[in-house]
Amino acid sequence: MALLPDRPHRRDMRLADWDYRRPGPYAITLCTQHRWHLFGHVTDGRMIPNAAGDMVMDAWEQMTETFPTVTFDAWVLMPNHFHAILRLAATDLRHNPQLGNIVQGFKGLTTARYAEEVHAGRWGSFDGRLWQRNYYDHIVRDEPDFVRCRRYIMANPLNWATDVDREPDLPGSPYLDIVAAEVSPRHRHSSSLPPIRRISESRQGQYEVALYQSVNRRG
Numbered sequence: 001m002a003l004l005p006d007r008p009h010r011r012d013m014r015l016a017d018w019d020y021r022r023p024g025p026y027a028i029t030l031c032t033q034h035r036w037h038l039f040g041h042v043t044d045g046r047m048i049p050n051a052a053g054d055m056v057m058d059a060w061e062q063m064t065e066t067f068p069t070v071t072f073d074a075w076v077l078m079p080n081h082f083h084a085i086l087r088l089a090a091t092d093l094r095h096n097p098q099l100g101n102i103v104q105g106f107k108g109l110t111t112a113r114y115a116e117e118v119h120a121g122r123w124g125s126f127d128g129r130l131w132q133r134n135y136y137d138h139i140v141r142d143e144p145d146f147v148r149c150r151r152y153i154m155a156n157p158l159n160w161a162t163d164v165d166r167e168p169d170l171p172g173s174p175y176l177d178i179v180a181a182e183v184s185p186r187h188r189h190s191s192s193l194p195p196i197r198r199i200s201e202s203r204q205g206q207y208e209v210a211l212y213q214s215v216n217r218r219g
Contacts, residue, residue, distance in 0.1 A: 018139065020099040025073070025087040025140035027149045028103060031132045035168045037079035038114075038126065045158040052114060052123055053077055059109045060084065066105060067097050074153045081165045083153045085140070099137060107131045 020026075032038050039053035049057065057077055064072055075084035088096040111130040117123040140146045160166060 019093060020137075021088060021093040021096040023088045023091055023093060023096060025085055025146055025149075026099055027083070027085050027138040027140055027153075028099070029081060029083050029136040029165075030103065030107070031081040031135075031165055033127055033129050033132055035080045035165060036126065037168070038124075038130075039077055039079050041079055042157055042160040045160070047076065047078060047157045049077060052117070053079075055113050055117075056082065056110050059106060059113065062109065063102060063106055067102055069095055070097065070102060074150045076153050076156045078156060078160065078163070078165070080168070083156060085146070085149055085153065103135050 039056055040047060040049035042048070047053075060072075060075060060077075060082075063070070069088070069090045071087040071089045073085040073087060075082070086099075086102065088099070090096045107130070114123065114126065114130050118125045138149065140149060156163070
């Protein structure tokens with residue numbers, strides 16, 4: 001089941017009559033350019049980030065400071081894409097950022113940091129841009145839809161083998177998965193790598209840290 005069903009590849013994917021400052025939850029998906037595997041690999045249903053993956057995850061957590069009226073819910077980084085649920089929390093939409101501004105801020109921050117490492121000779125380069133030009137969004141309509149999106153995100157590492165975003169879309173491009181950049185030192189010896197991370201209670205009020213494994217044990 002797709003998080004964002006029937007996703008077009010090339011056109012404006014925003015709803016023309018929708019104000020993307022309206023309060024409520026949204027699910028988003030960003031894919032790397034050509035869907036190249038730049039952020040780590042998946043082993044036994046667990047996402048194992050490399051140093052670039054750590055950078056991307058840290059940048060997403062930094063968005064909580066950049067956009068204080070946004071509540072960040074479940075999210076997961078995969079080798080070549082990123083899923084997240086976020087909620088525009090201000091009831092007066094004038095106090096909410098545009099959803100696209102959040103995405104562009106995240107893309108810009110991660111691209112700049114990645115480029116710094118490329119220029120320093122520590123990471124391999126990307127082809128023109130780090131992320132695809134557009135992104136996919138889904139306006140979460142009700143609680144069952146919210147639960148479906150969250151479960152999809154939590155199960156993403158387990159479903160990697162059949163993920164519609166797994167295969168690179170540029171023939172002859174590097175297929176960087178197990179052979180991607182070395183696993184980040186902070187995860188190299190870890191036996192409890194979280195396939196999903198959420199913002200800690202200390203940084204995002206009403207939310208607790210929730211690893212996929214603990215959610216799965218609760219059924």
